[in-house]
Amino acid sequence: MLRFDPFSDLDALTRGLLTNQTGSTRTPRFMPMDLCKIDDHYVLTADxxxxxxxxxxxxxxxxxxxxxxxxxxxxxxxxxxxANERFFGSYRRQLALGEGIDTGAISATYENGVLTVTIPVAERAKPRKIEVSHTGKQRSIEPTTVDSE
Structure with missing residues (x-):
């Protein structure tokens, strides 16, 4: 079944002008991805x-x-x-990582066309509870008066 798209020629022209594509050579322009934080690590998934x-x-x-x-x-x-709409060629995506990432523990898997990268937060950057110490002895604060002369 063929479908008529009145804007397909305009889309092709615009895409050609904006991406410097010539002929039928088609290269990917982006890598769709999701990024979320789960507990103490980030999960990046890319199609x-x-x-x-x-x-x-x-x-x-x-x-x-x-x-x-x-x-x-x-x-x-x-x-x-x-129809020839599927991209081929090289995909590349770069992300700046913050200071609190454990780069030595990053792991990645690729299954069913989806890349999953697990990016753990470094121990030093994880939230922690600071215990407040105090002595058992209570001391009262005495009011003082200031003489004005």
Whole structure:
């Protein structure tokens, strides 16, 4: 079933002007992701459908988390494309990490086209209760008067 979209030509023209795309070469422009905090760690999930798990790379350098991946294009030259909307090429996303992150304990998994990165909060940055110490002896404060001369 074919659908008519009166704005498809305008969308293609705008996309071409804004992204410097030429011909049919199409590269991804963004990596959709979610980021939330659960208890004492952050969880980042990024959609990377069709990406070879071996091409996914997650690294931390100087307080910056970098995620990169690559999806190869189909090389079927004999195909007559009726629609060709899926992106291929390299994906890359960078996030600045705060001071309170335990970069040595960051972990990542890739399942069913979704990358999940667990980013733990460092022990020194976790909230903690400060105990207030006091002596058992109570002392009363005596009022003093100031003579004005």
């Amino acid at each position: 990377l459908p069709g990406v070879d798990p071996g091409s996914v790379d997650v690294d931390v350098d100087n307080g910056t988390l970098t995620i990169s991946a690559h999806r190869t294009a189909r090389s079927d030259d004999s195909a007559q494309w009726l």
